[in-house]
Amino acid sequence: MPLIRQGGWILAVALLGWLLYLLHPVLAPFLAGILLAYMGDPLVDRLEARRIPRTWAVVLVFALFGLLVLAALLVLIPMLGRQLVRLYELAPQMLDWLQLMALPWLQQQLGLAEDFWRFEQLKATFAGQLDGAGGIFARVLGQATASSLALLAWLGNLLLIPVVAFYLMRDWDLLMARLRALLPRSREASVVRLAGECHEVLGAFLRGQLLVMLALAVIYSTGLMLLGLELGLLIGVLAGLASVVPYMGFIVGLSAALAAALFQFGLAPLPLLGIGVVFMVGQMLEGMLLTPLLVGDRIGLHPVAVIFAILAGGQLFGFTGVLLALPVAAVIVVLLRHLHELYKLSDLYREPAAVVSDDPPGPA
Structure with missing residues (x-):
């Protein structure tokens, strides 16, 4: 019976996922x-x-x-x-x-x-x-x-x-x-605790990461416009949006700003140096102030996992998948963390108990 009940739950979840895929x-x-x-x-x-x-x-x-x-x-x-x-x-x-x-x-x-x-x-x-x-x-x-x-x-x-x-x-x-x-009464406490962790992760991403992106867009745009770059606002906003992927905003924004500055100012060193200073300051503020203060370490997604999640979400569900990729990935990380804890408590992971022999030890 327990096996049949578990199979029914798996089938229900599979049917729900299939229905959501059809209705997306x-x-x-x-x-x-x-x-x-x-x-x-x-x-x-x-x-x-x-x-x-x-x-x-x-x-x-x-x-x-x-x-x-x-x-x-x-x-x-x-x-x-x-x-x-x-x-x-x-x-x-x-x-x-x-x-x-x-x-x-x-x-x-x-x-x-x-x-x-x-x-x-x-x-x-x-x-x-x-x-x-x-x-x-x-x-x-x-x-x-x-x-x-x-x-x-x-x-x-x-x-x-x-x-x-x-x-x-x-x-x-x-x-x-x-x-x-x-919720089943016997599982309510564990499900509520798991949902609370997922809520903490989602809150950290949706509120914290969006605030980080907004702050970086303001920092980059303001700095580039103060330097006199014609496309400073556009490049700054683009860099802020791209910062949803670790280091991507810095790379995209710096490359675009340097290309625009070379076209506008030529090889003049001061604008190029100023652009480097703007993005270095933005990167330092993101790493030492914005991300620790607004996001913290609650999401716990590796940069490679972030890139894969965005690409996979876009491939499966288009633009909607890109928007939901990181929140869903953060929740999956929480679930995998709990599965890892259950695995370490299971008999499959633990070493078998030592077999106690009834024979008396032999003479030394």
């Missing part, structure tokens, strides 16, 4: 709503502790989220849009600079053949990609407006996110209590 194209607004409710619940609990009714606390948290989104729409997005347009305008000049200055110098230093780069072919290909990219938004908008049903479905999913988040945030504690009441 329509799960995006619900996942986004769950994420917003999970991140906003601690704020709602703090407001509720100050004797504010929970519904009004949820309204206040939603107002705060709305102000942040509005500020991003009114301030940050137009600035990034202008920098993207500027990047599109500078792209042909950058290609000419590579062709006339950078690559010939590198070719001379390395002793390469004259037609090694085949730059005209590369330039034509890249220019074609830029021309195609410039009309992507127009094509997508045209396809969306051509089908009223598709446009209504997209708008419906977008409007569904705050609705789902509002009701989940309002009833979050009630839902958690009902889920706890469904």
Whole structure:
């Protein structure tokens, strides 16, 4: 009977996973709503502790989220849009600079053949990609407006996110209590303890890591713009987002900033040195202040595991998988840690007890 019961649980979990895989194209607004409710619940609990009714606390948290989104729409997005347009305008000049200055110098230093780069072919290909990219938004908008049903479905999913988040945030504690009441009484304590560890890890990632990314984006963008780099804001935001992977933000941001500085300032040493200082300061603040203070060592993911999780999530579930890769990987690490503890307590791991012989010892 125990074997049959365990097989039934395994089958139920497998069926649930298969069902989620089939439904994942329509799960995006619900996942986004769950994420917003999970991140906003601690704020709602703090407001509720100050004797504010929970519904009004949820309204206040939603107002705060709305102000942040509005500020991003009114301030940050137009600035990034202008920098993207500027990047599109500078792209042909950058290609000419590579062709006339950078690559010939590198070719001379390395002793390469004259037609090694085949730059005209590369330039034509890249220019074609830029021309195609410039009309992507127009094509997508045209396809969306051509089908009223598709446009209504997209708008419906977008409007569904705050609705789902509002009701989940309002009833979050009630839902958690009902889920706890469904747990087997004999397993409740261990399941609650395991869920608490997963909650700690998820909280560390969702709140801590996102704050680290935001802080690095501000540090990099501010430093690069103070140096006079035209694309400083765009590169700084890109480096902050890429910092979700350890050292990736530093590598991507420094490489892009140095390339942009070489094009804008040439070989002037002060801008190049200033860019190196900006990213070194950002890296030092991340390692010694931001990550220990905001995240700590609670996630415990190796950098290789982080890269693999992001690639695997993108391969399996696309953009949604990329967003959920690290939280899911962090929870899997917690589960594997407990499985490791159970394995070390099992008879399979422990050495067999020494066999006691009944025969008296022989003469010395």
